[in-house]
Amino acid sequence: MIDKDYFKNVGFEVEEESFTFGEYNSMDNRMFMANREAPTPSEREIVESVPYMQGVYDFSQLNGGERYFDNREITYQVMLFEQDYPTRKYAEKEIKRQLMPLGIQPLYDSHDNGCHWLGKCKSVTVDDDAEKGTLACTVVFDCYPFAISNDDAGADIWDNVYFPQWFFQTTEYRVDDKTEINLYNWGSRAVHCSIDVSGNVTITGDFGEIALSQGHYQDTQMVLAVGNNKMSMDGRAVVKFGFYVEVMY
Structure with missing residues (x-):
């Protein structure tokens, strides 16, 4: 060797x-x-x-x-x-x-x-x-x-976490009434977000308002801007968001 x-x-x-x-x-x-x-x-x-x-x-x-x-x-x-x-x-x-x-x-x-x-x-x-x-x-x-994250933003797989550029956050929520949440996009550009819904929920944010029933939604109008994204959810459901950050390295 x-x-x-x-x-x-x-x-x-x-x-x-x-x-x-x-x-x-x-x-x-x-x-x-x-x-x-x-x-x-x-x-x-x-x-x-x-x-x-x-x-x-x-x-x-x-x-x-x-x-x-x-x-x-x-x-x-x-x-x-x-x-x-x-x-x-x-x-x-x-x-x-x-x-x-x-x-x-x-x-x-x-x-x-x-x-x-x-x-x-x-x-x-x-x-x-x-x-x-x-x-x-x-x-x-x-x-x-852009470089693309290997894992979904909420996965937090320990071996893949790069601490200088990572944001730990919850991406799955149980909604029983109106709930305010924040999703943080720590990347360098806006990204689309997939949504898994078990139940019925209405989600409101800067992207507008979308009403969803049970299912997996890959293509929606939800786009997460760089930084903090405030939104509210109303209904009864378990909602999981999925997105991959894109970074300018």
Whole structure:
């Protein structure tokens, strides 16, 4: 097993981190991460310039002040060290074979606690150094602009909690009369909310008013803004809210 002292001796700063996409995990394949790049995505700007006016009119945030972004590229450089030619060629074939055919799905990065990206592999390029016995692979993913929480906001699965950016809260309520509640969206953008209802309930908030009977509701008009969302419920039911936060990392 090659340890970190080896990397220092050959002049590489390698982190004990990895990415997982589909069935492929970089560390399990002895691909040690040498570099990671995740620049912020570009904004979809809608601007108009008017003659004899300073600056421009920016209409990009007319829909509730939310900013909209294009996909972002996340790039990893992973390296295989001190291996013979057949091993390096096999590693090159495997990383291409396992990553490129897959469609859009979760990309897990050990750097991003409790969240994942959603995207597909855009390219895999390699640099084989026969003299040093190394294989450097640059892997580029085309991803949705926000990282998405691995678990429902109310799940509070201990191993997945990232304490600097987490909010513990109740997302299931028993309603016997009018009940005031707060749901907190600790992410970076507004998100839709699913609702499970056992009984009958009317829910009122900034999104308006919705009356629900027993069932599971995936698509509703309920959108949780960033921060605290106050609402009231009236009726007799057990109501469970479900939502996944989206974070700009």
